[in-house]
Every structure is written in structure tokens, then in C-alpha cells.
Amino acid sequence: MKRRNLFGLAAALTVATALSGPLAAQETLKIGAVGPKTGPLAGGGAVTFWPNVQLWAHDVNEAGGIDVGGTKMMVEIIEYDDQTNPGETIKAVQRLATQDEADFILAPYGTGLNIAAAPIFERYGYPMVTHTAISDQIADLSSKFPNMYFLLGGATGLAGGVVDVLTQMRDAGEIGNSVAMVNVADAFGIELAEAARPQFEAAGFEIVYDSSYPLGTQDLSPVINGAKDSNPDAFVAWSYPPDTFGLTEQAQIAGLAPKAFYTAVATAFPSYGARFGAAAEGVLGAGGVFADGDAFKDYAARHEAVTGAKPDFWASAPAYASFQILQQAIEGAGTTDKAAVAEYIANNDFDTIIGPITWDENNSNAKYWTVGQWQGGVFKGVASTGRDGAVAAMPKTGWE
Amino acid sequence: MDILITGLLLGGTYALIAMGLNLQYGMARIMNLANGEFLVAGGFAAFWFYTAGQVSPLLTLFIVAPLAFGLNWLIYVVMLRPLVKRAKSHGQLEVDAILTTFGLAFVSVGIMLALFGGDYFSYSYLARPITLIGDTYALNRVTAAVAAVIICGGLWLWLNRNRAGMSIRAIAVDPKSARLVGIDVPKLSALAFALGGAVTAVGGALISTFLTLDASTGVMFTLKALVIVIMGGVGDVRGTIVAALLLGILETFVATLIDPGLTLAAAYLLFVLILLFRPQGLFGRRTT
Secondary structure (H helix, E strand, O other): OHHHHHHHHHHHHHHHHHHHHHHOOOOEEEEEEEEOOOOOOHHHHHHHOHHHHHHHHHHHHHOOOEEEOOEEEEEEEEEEEOOOOHHHHHHHHHHHHHOOOOOEEEOOOOHHHHHHHHHHHHHHOOOEEOOOOOOOOHHHHHHHOOOEEEOOOOHHHHHHHHHHHHHHHHHOOOOOOEEEEEEEOOHHHHHHHHHHHHHHHHOOOEEEEEEEEOOOOOOOHHHHHHHHHOOOOEEEEEOOHHHHHHHHHHHHHHOOOOOEEEEOOOOOOHHHHHHHHHHHOOEEEEOOOOOOOHHHHHHHHHHHHHHOOOOOOOOHHHHHHHHHHHHHHHHHHOOOOHHHHHHHHHHOOEEEOOEEEOEOOOOEEOOOEEEEEEEOOEEEEEEEOOOOOOOOOOOOOOOO | OHHHHHHHHHHHHHHHHHHHHHHHHHHOOOOOOOHHHHHHHHHHHHHHHHHHHOOOHHHHHHHHHHHHHHHHHHHHHHHHHHHHHHOOOHHHHHHHHHHHHHHHHHHHHHHHHHHHOOOOEOOOOOOOEEEEOOEEEEHHHHHHHHHHHHHHHHHHHHHHHOHHHHHHHHHHHOHHHHHHOOOOHHHHHHHHHHHHHHHHHHHHHHHOOOOOEOOOOHHHHHHHHHHHHHHHOOOOHHHHHHHHHHHHHHHHHHHHHHOHHHHHHHHHHHHHHHHHHOOOOOOOOOOO
């Protein structure tokens, strides 16, 4: 009697468990995020990448999740620090793909780490919508990795934007013809300088000082003094964050105050405006965004409310936009199947906080911001390859 | 002429970066690879006090120095003294110290990341020009260089005139013999290590007035400090000062008159040449 009851109980339990199995379906989407928290690019990652990951996950989950073919699925972010080491990026992506079984993986931060991770994204079939990968090899990369997309353009376009802005200022009689150009002796700095040199010459500018300095130089006064001695009408520095700050401070000390002053990476960071205050007025920098537009203002307010930090005025918004693209593709494809989502991305346009995104034949967004300028405490876009909302560039009037 | 002064100012900065490591490696015999992280921590403290309460970094020094002293003392006593006790040879101690402090560096970066985030931090303090002998220099760099002179000068005096200081120099020469003449080696080693840490953190607070730092930039400073300490000769304060000034002047010379892109090459060329012709460093003792 007892044994029969026990057997019956066990059978009932087994059946009950088997029935409830399919009902306890997966309700969260696992999204992997790999980026630098330590290492040389940690500073940039902390401003542009990680807050946007946090903000996007928050926004998606607040709205109830991503709509996958009728079911709302919340997102769960799995973070890894790649220590700005490409080998670690690859390992982390591999781990996300094989061990964590991530449904999708957000593109890493920075050109070098994206290019290193591209083969492994391709191998596991993850669509890769990059946000901070800037390269002139986009045509080559997109033919090798058909699921890799680019939002921020190439070095030639970025440098060309600067040449255009300076040409406009020269034609308006605001500046003369001589340019002092310096660059940091690291991949991106060198690439920008090489792209800029022929474009300056073709536009009729004379490069009166042309020099590079090692990454991490502690004293930039020889560079600034050399530039100042050449008496330039415009000063252009293809610089990284530490030297962007250092060159600006040194230029103030030495009294190098041409009407056009440009430093590259990190000029668009809120900490640049915070550090230099009124003296930042009129400084040109890489990037830009339609800062006066409602989309950006609303995004910036949410960014600050959720993460506690302000977004930068260049790659922050595209980073968020790239996550929006992934979300819209999942919703559009109605499935978490990577191939279907990748196909959706390839065949569709997207509406994001930086405006409409369409892909050209190289899977790249052809309309990106190239130059911005600090005006009234806000870094506004002044030149782009086709975005709306550019304001006029104004000449710099000293370091008041 | 302005090359000379700019070079001396830069040399002063380098001396601040390297002096702490000289004390820790030369006197306490610990190759502290986490040195750069303490430099950055000192910089963080100065940044935090300045942005939160407008407290001048020059005043923050008086908070940073004792805190760093205490922290380094604890680290030595808890983590490093057991290594010293069980090391059967000098070489083994070096290896153990390198491995331990290497790990400590990662831990420090992680703690700073958790406390301050990964973002760059910089602020403007005394970013005004000051005219010396006809040329303009940054006031914050001049202040740092003057502070370097005071700190290094004070250290040299202390190590050469004060009894405790001379005892520390005795330990640097030969720990075993120092014990024979009644010097309390463990206690004074801890003192030297702690003092080195305090000097490094103070240096960090001073250089943060004109350099942009983040939690991960420490390793670059450790490397520079190491080069300067070895060039100058381990164990002698004068060596570090001279090597730092020499390096500063050389780099400025090359950057101004030849090409700013060659400063690293010139610095390491100097390093290689000194090691080739005088392996113990400028002021070092030949090892027997």
C-alpha cells in the first residue's frame, strides 16, 4: 500500500515537473559587453562606453524589455574588463559566446579592440554594430566581416572635416594660410596626421610646423614653443586625452592663441569644458553632435540622471545609437536568431537619437560628425559629412 | 637658456616620481612595482580635495603624506616583512618582492577604480605663466620643482646628518653588518619603505596639478621611476636627483632642438649608455 502510494507520488511529481519545464522559458536576453575598465583606454571607456551600456539596459528594462516576436524579454548585461588588451577582448568574447551563451554581444570600445575582435564575432555569427571604431580600412573590413557595421566614419573624413572648417575660416578672412600641426606618435594620431597632410596641402595651406611626440610625454612645452615660434594662423593637434589637456594648458601658459585651435580626442569630453571653463570657448575638437537638438538634450538628461555622469559630445550618442540599432533589429526580426537579426540590420534603416542611420555599400554610416567647437559651455557640431544641425565655426579670441 | 630651465623643471618632476622608489628599493630593498599606483593615489587625493573643497594641493600634501606613510608601513609589515624574513638570498627577496608588489599594483588599480571610477581626472591649479629670466614657465611646474628641491634636499640632509637617516643608509649598504652594529634593521626598513611611499604620494599630488591622470596610468610612472633609480645608482639619493635632472635636460634639449618624437629614444639611449659604461649607475656602488 505504502510503496504503491510512494510510487504514484513520484510518478505524479515527475509528470508535473516535465509539464512545467517548457513553461519556465528563458525570459531574459543575455547581452555581453566587453570593454576597457583598466589600461590606457580606460579613461575613454569610462566616459563613452560603460555609462551607455548601463543607460541602455536601464531604458530597455524600464520599458518592459525587448519585444521578441510578441514576448517581452528583459536584458541582462554580462560585463568583462578587457584591460585595453586585444588578446583579452578576444578571450572575453569567446567566453561570452561559448560559456555564458550570450544572445548578443555589444561591440567593444576603440578601433584597435574592435578590429581584433571582428574575426571572432564573425566566427560565432554575432552581428557587430561598432560605435567607436574609426578606420580608413572600412571597405576592406566590411568585405571580410559582412556583419560588421560602422557609425563613426574614417580618419580621412575626420581630418578632412578640419581642413574644410579651416578653409571656410580662411575664405571668410578670419585666419591666414599657415598651419602648425602636431600629432601623438600612436596609431590614431599618426593615421590622422597622414590623412591630414595631403588634404591641407591640396587646400592651399602651408604647414609651418610639423612634429610628433611620444605617447605619455610629461612636458609638452617644447612642442608648444616650437609651434608658437612658427607663428601659425591655426594650430592643429592630433592628440589623445592626456595630451589634449596638456597641450591646451601649455598653450595658455605660453600664450599660443591662434584664431583656430584644434585638439583631437577628448576635446568633446565634459571634463575638458569643466577643466578649462571659459578658456575652452572657441576650441575646435574631433567629433561633435547636434547639441541643441531635443533628442540629444533629452538623452543627456537621462544619461546624467541614470549614470550620474554627463555624456561626451561625440561618441557617447553613437554608442547609445548602436545599442538602439541592435534592439530595433531584434524587434524587427522578431527572433533572437543571430543570422535573422544580422540580416535585418543589413536590409534596414534605423531611427536613433543621432538621427536616421542608413548603411552605404561598405556597411558604414556615411553621415557622421567630424568637427565640433566649444560655444557657450557646450561642444556643438560645426562640420559633418551630412548630418543636420551644424552651427558656424567662430574664430577663437585668446584665452580669456 | 630656457631649455636649461625647462629641463630642470622637468627634472624636478622626474625626481619627485623617482625619489620614493629609490628609498623603497635602495634602502628597504623592496622593488615596489606598485609605486606608480601610489603616485596616482596621491594625485587622486589632491584632485578630490581641490574639486570638493577648493583645498590647495599644497595643503593636501600634509594630509596625503602621513596617510601614505601609514598605509605603506602597514603594507610593509603585513605583506613584505615575511618575505624579507624568509628570503635566503638577496636575489630571492628581489623576485619575491617583484611578484608581490606586481599583484599589489593590480589590487590598487582595482580599488582606485572602484572608488573613483575609470575616468581621467585633471584640474587647473596655478596654471598661470610666471616669468623667469625673460621666459615664461607654468607656475604649477615651478612650484612642483621647488617642492622637489625642498623634499630631496630635506631627505639628503636627513639621511646624511640624522642618526636614523644614517642608520637607513647603513642598511642600504649591508643589512647583515648593520645588524652587527646594533641597528634595528626590521624597524628601520619599514620606516624607509613607509617614507618612500609618503614621498611618492606627495609627488603624485604635486604632479597632478599639471598632468592628467586616471586609475590606469600608474604603470607608466613606475617605469620612469625605475629607469631613473637604476641610472642614478640604487641606494643614493644624490644619484636619483642627478639622473632625474640629467634626463629632464636631455629630453627638453632633444625635443626643442632635434625632434619631440625622439625624446623617448634619447632617454633610453642615455639609459643604455650609462649601463654600458657604469653598470652600477652614476652614484652606485660596485657590487662585490
